[in-house]
Amino acid sequence: MDIVLLGSGNVATHFGKALFDAGHRVVQVYSRTKAQAIVLADALNARAIDDLEAIDLAADLYLIAVTDGAIGQVAAQLPAALNGIVAHTAGSVDMAVLIPHAQKYGVIYPVQTFSIAKPVDFSSVPLALEASDEATYAQLTQLVDPLSTQIFSCDSRQRLALHVAAVFASNFTNHLYAIGADILRKHALDFDLIRPLILETAQKVMAFSPREVQTGPAIRHDVGTMQKHLELLKEGHQGLVALYQQLSEQIYSN
Amino acid sequence: MDIVLLGSGNVATHFGKALFDAGHRVVQVYSRTKAQAIVLADALNARAIDDLEAIDLAADLYLIAVTDGAIGQVAAQLPAALNGIVAHTAGSVDMAVLIPHAQKYGVIYPVQTFSIAKPVDFSSVPLALEASDEATYAQLTQLVDPLSTQIFSCDSRQRLALHVAAVFASNFTNHLYAIGADILRKHALDFDLIRPLILETAQKVMAFSPREVQTGPAIRHDVGTMQKHLELLKEGHQGLVALYQQLSEQIYSN
Numbered sequence: 001m002d003i004v005l006l007g008s009g010n011v012a013t014h015f016g017k018a019l020f021d022a023g024h025r026v027v028q029v030y031s032r033t034k035a036q037a038i039v040l041a042d043a044l045n046a047r048a049i050d051d052l053e054a055i056d057l058a059a060d061l062y063l064i065a066v067t068d069g070a071i072g073q074v075a076a077q078l079p080a081a082l083n084g085i086v087a088h089t090a091g092s093v094d095m096a097v098l099i100p101h102a103q104k105y106g107v108i109y110p111v112q113t114f115s116i117a118k119p120v121d122f123s124s125v126p127l128a129l130e131a132s133d134e135a136t137y138a139q140l141t142q143l144v145d146p147l148s149t150q151i152f153s154c155d156s157r158q159r160l161a162l163h164v165a166a167v168f169a170s171n172f173t174n175h176l177y178a179i180g181a182d183i184l185r186k187h188a189l190d191f192d193l194i195r196p197l198i199l200e201t202a203q204k205v206m207a208f209s210p211r212e213v214q215t216g217p218a219i220r221h222d223v224g225t226m227q228k229h230l231e232l233l234k235e236g237h238q239g240l241v242a243l244y245q246q247l248s249e250q251i252y253s254n
Numbered sequence: 255m256d257i258v259l260l261g262s263g264n265v266a267t268h269f270g271k272a273l274f275d276a277g278h279r280v281v282q283v284y285s286r287t288k289a290q291a292i293v294l295a296d297a298l299n300a301r302a303i304d305d306l307e308a309i310d311l312a313a314d315l316y317l318i319a320v321t322d323g324a325i326g327q328v329a330a331q332l333p334a335a336l337n338g339i340v341a342h343t344a345g346s347v348d349m350a351v352l353i354p355h356a357q358k359y360g361v362i363y364p365v366q367t368f369s370i371a372k373p374v375d376f377s378s379v380p381l382a383l384e385a386s387d388e389a390t391y392a393q394l395t396q397l398v399d400p401l402s403t404q405i406f407s408c409d410s411r412q413r414l415a416l417h418v419a420a421v422f423a424s425n426f427t428n429h430l431y432a433i434g435a436d437i438l439r440k441h442a443l444d445f446d447l448i449r450p451l452i453l454e455t456a457q458k459v460m461a462f463s464p465r466e467v468q469t470g471p472a473i474r475h476d477v478g479t480m481q482k483h484l485e486l487l488k489e490g491h492q493g494l495v496a497l498y499q500q501l502s503e504q505i506y507s508n
Contacts, residue, residue: 010469068479092471092479112451113469118458126447152447161441162448164483168494169434169448170455171470172501173427178464178508180423187415193380193406194416194423195460197366201424202456204372206449210432215264215367216425217346225322225346229418240422243500247426250497254432 001143004028004056004084005046006074007065008036010114011089013043015065018122020044022146027056052077061143063108064088075101085136091163094156095130106131106140109159110148113170122147128154128162179240186236211254218251255397258282258310258338259300260328261319262290264368265343267297269319272376274298276400281310306331315397317362318342329355339390345417348410349384360385360394363413364402367424376401382408382416433494440490465508472505 001024005016008031020026026044030052031037037048049055052074055062061084064074071088075098078086086102088095091109098105109128112120127148131137137153144151154162177198181191204213217225226248233241255278259270262285274280280298284306285291291302303309306328309316315338318328325342329352332340340356342349345363352359363382366374381402385391391407398405408416431452435445458467471479480502487495 067474068476092482111447113454113458115458115462115467115469117462117467120454124450126450128447150446150450154443158441158443160482160486161437162443163479164486164498165434165437165443166448166451167470167483167498168430168437170451171468171472171505173430173452173455174459174464174468174470175501175505176422176427176430177459178468180419181464183415183419183422187412189408189412189416189419191463193365193382193404194420196378196380196404197420197424198427198456198459200367200374201427202452204367204369205428205431205452208369208371209445210428210435213369213371214425214428214432215369216421216428218425220321222322225417228346228414229421232414232418239504243504244418244421246497246500247429250493251425251429 001025001060002027002056002058002084003061003063004030004059005040005044005063005065006030007063008033008040009065009067010116011110012063012065013040013116014112014114014120014122015063015089015108015110016040016044016046018147019063021122024143027059028054030055052079055079057081057083059084060139062086062102068093072097078102085131085139087140091166092160094160095132096156099132102132104132104136104139106136107156107159108140108144109154109162111162111166113166123149126150126152128152128159130155130159179243183237183240214251214254216251218248219254221252255279255314256281256310256312256338257315257317258284258313259294259298259317259319260284261317262287262294263319263321264370265364266317266319267294267370268366268368268374268376269317269343269362269364270294270298270300272401273317275376278397281313282308284309306333309333311335311337313338314393316340316356322347326351332356339385339393341394345420346414348414349386350410352386356386358386358390358393360390361410361413362394362398363408363416365416365420367420377403380404380406382406382413384409384413433497437491437494468505468508470505472502473508475506 026046029041034050041048087106107130112125280300283295288304295302341360361384366379
């Protein structure tokens with residue numbers, strides 16, 4: 001299939017490469033910043049454009065992978081005559097945002113965290129699909145089938161919930177790693193000391209449900225240890241006291 | 255070396271097996287509950303005891319791997335005549351708790367989360383060592399050298415900080431996984447959908463520092479998306495609203 005990729009950030013880059021590797025043809029990469037469009041377009045053997053007037057009218061898919069707030073704006077600038085599907089890739093943007101701007105539209109939301117610095121095995125990335133109608137859904141399924149082994153149907157409300165769950169399990173989790181690193185640094189200890197623990201904690205829930213494998217002072221109702229931890233935090237990490245208490249109370253009372 | 259293992263829970267079990275596999279001789283396993291002592295003792299080719307009067311007086315190491323609150327009590331019941339080292343394995347218990355009960359004492363704290371259900375590669379577990387004197391420290395180092403590739407010196411204060419960091423990066427992280435699972439369940443979605451994301455988030459900080467790879471709406475200052483997330487939480491997950499706000503504000507202001 002012929003695809004026009006709108007966007008040149010993390011998601012656009014990883015998605016574009018996965019589409020390219022799967023044998024699809026990325027005909028154009030659009031970015032407001034031509035230099036950025038060129039970098040990605042070169043990698044995908046595509047043409048870079050920075051003007052939506054120059055968009056290819058015959059593509060099968062127009063994939064909008066820009067920041068959430070810009071999706072509607074980009075869609076509004078697309079020519080009215082498009083026959084292809086217009087889809088976005090965002091977790092928290094309702095599919096309805098595309099209704100005024102396309103006949104056939106949908107969403108392909110990849111449930112993964114992407115960084116430019118680290119390649120991702122796209123075949124293991126779950127893809128949440130939603131479409132304006134059954135024929136479009138079937139076309140999108142066919143399109144992403146070679147990309148991932150885990151494709152599932154998900155309406156906009158479920159997708160928003162999925163995104164919130166992902167924020168807790170990934171973005172907030174990474175912040176807890178950063179807190180751990182801060183505490184260690186303050187006490188002249190290296191982050192390497194908890195790296196095996198972090199990996200084991202994640203690997204454990206690959207096979208078990210998180211509640212089954214909860215450990216630590218809060219789940220043991222070990223008030224003495226929690227008290228010692230709070231005293232240490234009060235001395236050098238005042239900003240973490242409330243967070244420690246809140247998380248411990250939630251675990252304790254579960 | 256000859257070792258008496260005091261305790262039969264998660265840490266005692268994993269530690270005992272690692273010591274056994276490293277070629278040390280575990281002569282006795284003590285537990286107040288004889289049946290539990292027997293299970294572990296059988297696995298380690300050791301003798302099970304439930305009475306500290308029966309303790310072997312000639313062992314090189316008495317390793318106390320019981321709940322934090324019971325360490326002092328167990329140490330107090332040890333015979334005064336022991337020549338071996340008395341050590342505990344806890345993150346948040348000061349080494350000083352052993353002073354009244356032993357001539358040579360120390361701490362071996364494994365920085366890892368242990369579950370009975372899942373084996374752990376002990377060789378990658380960092381071991382924090384502390385000892386009453388240099389000779390004892392050298393003996394402990396020799397003893398654990400075949401167990402782990404990462405052995406380091408750590409005083410009681412640092413060890414407490416390390417334990418607090420571990421609580422954030424592991425226990426609290428696992429709780430965030432559980433929150434993710436709850437949100438998904440409520441919206442008829444499977445936890446499998448965020449498992450690859452959880453693993454990738456952990457794997458990312460094996461090579462990068464957490465702050466370098468922070469993603470999500472809060473770090474992007476994407477107020478619109480955070481607002482949508484809060485609205486969803488207010489409708490069905492009221493108990494998570496404050497936590498979402500607190501974590502987002504910390505990330506946002508970093």
